[in-house]
Amino acid sequence: xxxxxxxxxxxxxxxxxxxxxxxxxxxxxxxxxxxxxxxxxxxxxxxxxxxxxxxxxxxxxxxxxxxxxxxxxxxxxxxxxxxxxxxxxxxxxxxxxxxxxxxxxxxxxxxxxxxxxxxxxxxxxxxxxxxxxxxxxxxxxxxxxxxxxxxxxxxxxxxxxxxxxxxxxxxxxxxxxxxxxxxxxxxxxxxxxxxxxxxxxxxxxxxxxxxxxxxxxxxxxxxxxxxxxxxxxxxxxxxxxxxxxxxxxxxxxxxxxxxxxxxxxxxxxxxxxxxxxxxxxxxxxxxxxxxxxxxxxxxxxxxxxxxxxxxxxxxxxxxxxxxxxxxxxxxxxxxxxxxxxxxxxxxxxxxxxxxxxxxxxxxxxxxxxxxxxxxxxxxxxxxxxxxxxxxxxxxxxxxxxxxxxxxxxxxxxxxxxxxxxxxxxx
Amino acid sequence: xxxxxxxxxxxxxxxxxxxxxxxxxxxxxxxxxxxxxxxxxxxxxxxxxxxxxxxxxxxxxxxxxxxxxxxxxxxxxxxxxxxxxxxxxxxxxxxxxxxxxxxxxxxxxxxxxxxxxxxxxxxxxxxxxxxxxxxxxxxxxxxxxxxxxxxxxxxxxxxxxxxxxxxxxxxxxxxxxxxxxxxxxxxxxxxxxxxxxxxxxxxxxxxxxxxxxxxxxxxxxxxxxxxxxxxxxxxxxxxxxxxxxxxxxxxxxxxxxxxxx
Numbered sequence: 001x002x003x004x005x006x007x008x009x010x011x012x013x014x015x016x017x018x019x020x021x022x023x024x025x026x027x028x029x030x031x032x033x034x035x036x037x038x039x040x041x042x043x044x045x046x047x048x049x050x051x052x053x054x055x056x057x058x059x060x061x062x063x064x065x066x067x068x069x070x071x072x073x074x075x076x077x078x079x080x081x082x083x084x085x086x087x088x089x090x091x092x093x094x095x096x097x098x099x100x101x102x103x104x105x106x107x108x109x110x111x112x113x114x115x116x117x118x119x120x121x122x123x124x125x126x127x128x129x130x131x132x133x134x135x136x137x138x139x140x141x142x143x144x145x146x147x148x149x150x151x152x153x154x155x156x157x158x159x160x161x162x163x164x165x166x167x168x169x170x171x172x173x174x175x176x177x178x179x180x181x182x183x184x185x186x187x188x189x190x191x192x193x194x195x196x197x198x199x200x201x202x203x204x205x206x207x208x209x210x211x212x213x214x215x216x217x218x219x220x221x222x223x224x225x226x227x228x229x230x231x232x233x234x235x236x237x238x239x240x241x242x243x244x245x246x247x248x249x250x251x252x253x254x255x256x257x258x259x260x261x262x263x264x265x266x267x268x269x270x271x272x273x274x275x276x277x278x279x280x281x282x283x284x285x286x287x288x289x290x291x292x293x294x295x296x297x298x299x300x301x302x303x304x305x306x307x308x309x310x311x312x313x314x315x316x317x318x319x320x321x322x323x324x325x326x327x328x329x330x331x332x333x334x335x336x337x338x339x340x341x342x343x344x345x346x347x348x349x350x351x352x353x354x355x356x357x358x359x360x361x362x363x364x365x366x367x368x369x370x371x372x373x374x375x376x377x378x379x380x381x382x383x384x385x386x387x388x389x390x391x392x393x394x395x396x397x398x399x400x401x402x403x404x405x406x407x408x409x410x411x412x413x414x415x416x417x418x419x420x421x422x423x424x425x426x
Numbered sequence: 427x428x429x430x431x432x433x434x435x436x437x438x439x440x441x442x443x444x445x446x447x448x449x450x451x452x453x454x455x456x457x458x459x460x461x462x463x464x465x466x467x468x469x470x471x472x473x474x475x476x477x478x479x480x481x482x483x484x485x486x487x488x489x490x491x492x493x494x495x496x497x498x499x500x501x502x503x504x505x506x507x508x509x510x511x512x513x514x515x516x517x518x519x520x521x522x523x524x525x526x527x528x529x530x531x532x533x534x535x536x537x538x539x540x541x542x543x544x545x546x547x548x549x550x551x552x553x554x555x556x557x558x559x560x561x562x563x564x565x566x567x568x569x570x571x572x573x574x575x576x577x578x579x580x581x582x583x584x585x586x587x588x589x590x591x592x593x594x595x596x597x598x599x600x601x602x603x604x605x606x607x608x609x610x611x612x613x614x615x616x617x618x619x620x621x622x623x624x625x626x627x628x629x630x631x632x633x634x635x636x637x638x639x640x641x642x643x644x645x646x647x648x649x650x651x652x653x654x655x656x657x658x659x660x661x662x663x664x665x666x667x668x669x670x671x672x673x674x675x676x677x678x679x680x681x682x683x684x685x686x687x
Contacts, residue, residue: 036527036554038485040579040604042586182491183481195484200605202581299528300482302554312504313532315481 027216029336035215036299041195044202049217051122056224061117068113069228072146077101079236079393084363085376089383092390095240096366097233097261099397106369106398107226107257108139112208114225116143119206126150126205130194132159132187132253133323134166135369135398136210141175143208151175154193156186159323166402184317187327191301211254212331215302219259219332226260233393234264241391247272247382250395251374252345253289253324255331257397262343272344275334276378278320279347289318290347291330292338300329306338321350321406322370324398352377354410357400369398370406429520429548430573430596433472434631434652443648443684446633447471447677448524448657449664450479451510452502453493459506460513462664462673467517469674470681473653474514475551478507478525485526485553487608489658493665504533508545515546522573522596524551530563539566549573549596557593564593577601578624580616591628597653600624602636608658610637618650641683648687656680 027033035045055061069075077098086094099107112129119127127144129151131137137153144151153170157179160167167177183189191209198207212219212226230248237245248265250258252275265271280288288294291306298307300315308316308328320326337343348356353370356377361367368376372395379394400407408414437444447466453459463474479497483490507523514521523542530538530550542550549572555563557576567574573596578587581604591598602617603610617634624632633653638644640659647654663672 034559035556036559037556038553038579038601039556039577039586039590040581040601042556043581043583182488183495188482192482192484196487196606199485202604296532299531299554301484307528309528309532311532313480313529314498315528 027220029219029333030339032304032332032335032339033216033219034304035302036304037215037302038199040199041202041215044198045215045217047122048118048221051118052217052221055118055121061121065114065117073103073109073113074101075228076232079233079240081240082360082364085360086383088359088363089380089392090386090390091388092383092386092392093241094379094383095237095245095391095393096396097229097393099229099257099395100366100368100372100399104139104142105401106135106139107229107260108136108210109142110228110260111210111222111225111256112136112139112143115206115208115221116147116149119149119208120147122206124204124206126152126201127208128152128154128194128197128205129208129210130154130187130190131210132156132190132326133402134159134163134170135324135402137175137177138166138169138173140208140210141170141173144175145173152197153177154180154190154197156184156190157181158185159187163323187323188301188315195301211256212259212333213254213301213303213305213329219303222256223259223263223333226256227263229257229260229395230262230264233261237391237393243391244268244271245391245393246386247274247390247392249274249276249375249378249382249392251276251325251371251397252330252334253278253327253371255334257395259331259333261393261395262337266342273337273342274378274382275343275345276374277345277347278318278322278325278374279349279352280319280321282349283347287319288347289320289326289328291328292345293347297335303332305332305335306330321353321410322374324369324371325374346378346381348374348377354407356380357407358411366396367400368396369400370403372397428571428573428596430473430522433520434597437472437652443651443687444472444631444633444653445470445644445681445684446473446475446635446653446655447660448475448477448655449660450477450490450493450497451507452479452497452500453661453664454496454668455500456502456506458668459497459510462670463510464513464517465670465674466660466677467514467519469677471519471677473520473522475522475524475655475657476507476510476514478504478523478529480526480529483526485606487606487658489661489665490607493661504529508541511542511545511547520548521546522549522551522575523547524553526553527555535562535566539570539572543570543572547572549575551575551599553577557590560593567595573597575599578620580604580620584623587624588627591624591630594630597631597633598624598628599655600632600634600651602634602638605636607636609639617647621650641679644680644683645686648684654680654684
């Protein structure tokens with residue numbers, strides 16, 4: 001794992017790919033990625049790809065986005081050293097990249113602002129989005145309100161019931177939330193329904209996909225809109241310690257916050273990149289979302305990647321206490337980084353994540369999103385392996401306000417008839 | 427000669443369009459699906475598209491989604507597909523398979539081509555596999571003389587129409603409108619325009635699908651297309667009348683429609 005250049009989405013492929021997964025014209029990360037979509041969407045994907053490439057080199061676009069980051073989102077957010085937490089991580093120096101302090105409470109805003117501006121540039125008047133727990137839905141509703149666009153958010157029926165407050169937040173922001181009853185009525189089905197809407201209304205509608213998966217150019221584009229996380233973190237750690245970190249950790253649901261922070265460090269071969277997946281109730285129980293531990297290469301939602309699937313290629317239901325981690329597939333660039341050994345992926349159980357959630361809250365006065373708590377649990381594990389003298393950055397991708405109810409039940413703080421925590425999205 | 431070439435040649439001789447009927451394998455269960463595909467083959471479907479129920483059917487509307495869910499709940503396994511294919515062939519129609527890509531990938535592309543050909547299948551329609559990603563499948567299909575049926579859509583550019591037509595064998599699936607499967611009140615004008623644009627770049631048979639549900643629509647489409655594809659309406663007929671009476675009746679009407687166009 002030396003000399004790894006940033007995988008180019010346009011890299012042409014050798015003929016020596018593993019059987020079954022083909023080369024494609026665009027959007028490949030090794031054998032992963034591509035475009036497994038209805039023909040009807042290809043024109044829109046091409047239009048989006050052209051628009052994003054033009055925007056990357058358009059100073060006006062970049063100036064407008066930078067101003068929004070500064071004045072709307074509140075970037076740059078700090079890199080906070082957390083020494084009392086570090087004692088629980090083998091005495092390592094631990095720094096948190098504070099995406100939790102962004103407007104709307106997570107890293108999601110980076111992507112929706114970028115895509116929202118692109119959608120406006122392409123003349124689209126309607127935004128659609130999928131959401132699991134509601135964080136991406138809230139961020140999408142926010143940018144739609146800001147830009148004066150119509151917004152429809154698809155959300156599994158199960159999730160709308162468990163995240164009623166986030167449904168209200170989206171509606172307060174002017175969005176329409178459409179419950180999805182098909183399939184398992186959770187995030188993956190919300191994505192299916194958003195795709196169906198998009199293929200029908202693509203002329204005036206932009207699909208604001210919320211993570212680094214889906215057909216090209218989404219994985220590349222969403223990564224690029226989040227790359228500011230790693231760019232800031234790299235500068236900040238150099239300023240704070242004078243050196244690169246030993247380890248960078250992030251939770252991986254679809255994988256957008258992780259790609260965002262990893263990207264700036266990919267060429268720094270000495271920096272260990274660790275993604276933490278949801279181990280749920282444990283890999284052996286089958287109730288988890290550990291695609292790299294227990295998934296197989298396949299195709300889901302437009303991309304070749306790792307998928308939790310049965311012997312017939314049917315998608316399996318995932319489980320995590322955290323809705324944002326509860327997805328049976330993963331961004332194709334993660335599959336690529338895994339395949340070449342540049343990043344490693346470990347799983348963290350619900351119990352370990354909730355323990356880390358509690359430790360950070362009580363030692364540092366920062367309540368993390370349960371998604372981000374998976375990365376914190378990874379830092380505790382790896383810190384104990386490596387010991388003092390190790391420097392780690394954890395991407396604190398979101399704040400825990402949305403998770404107070406789940407956490408209160410988990411820790412038995414509510415006098416509720418239903419203190420049996422099933423997770424947001426079991 | 428592939429069965430698809432034969433059936434379109436025969437339809438041309440008879441001066442009519444082909445009727446292509448879709449039903450999912452395993453729906454409502456394994457044996458009833460075999461009876462259903464046999465019924466439409468006997469009632470006038472020239473080609474039967476046997477669908478593979480899939481957990482994430484993002485090109486399908488509510489009727490086909492619900493059927494896929496029920497088939498999976500009733501224990502559909504991928505290998506059951508080939509019994510339906512053989513039944514269609516046995517009943518005298520030409521079987522093709524329609525599948526999202528992941529189940530085929532998982533089964534093994536070469537293995538799928540071998541087993542499909544062995545069961546008497548004539549080709550595969552791939553709703554979420556575009557020719558850009560289709561090289562392994564195209565190679566496997568050519569070696570077994572199987573049709574590679576990709577879709578064209580109203581949003582396809584002229585360059586993509588030509589590229590897609592070039593990758594197709596058997597026929598081309600012309601999506602009448604932007605959207606997913608399911609009955610629509612009107613399909614005519616958009617489909618006709620796309621047929622004309624596609625005809626510029628190919629001599630392959632052009633079959634129109636998405637939204638066709640009635641004899642009148644079949645007649646209207648048959649006036650300008652080589653084939654008329656009906657799916658959701660047949661699935662609904664099977665859903666509402668498990669005795670297969672409605673399914674046979676609708677198929678017979680549609681078969682009249684394609685002869686009047």
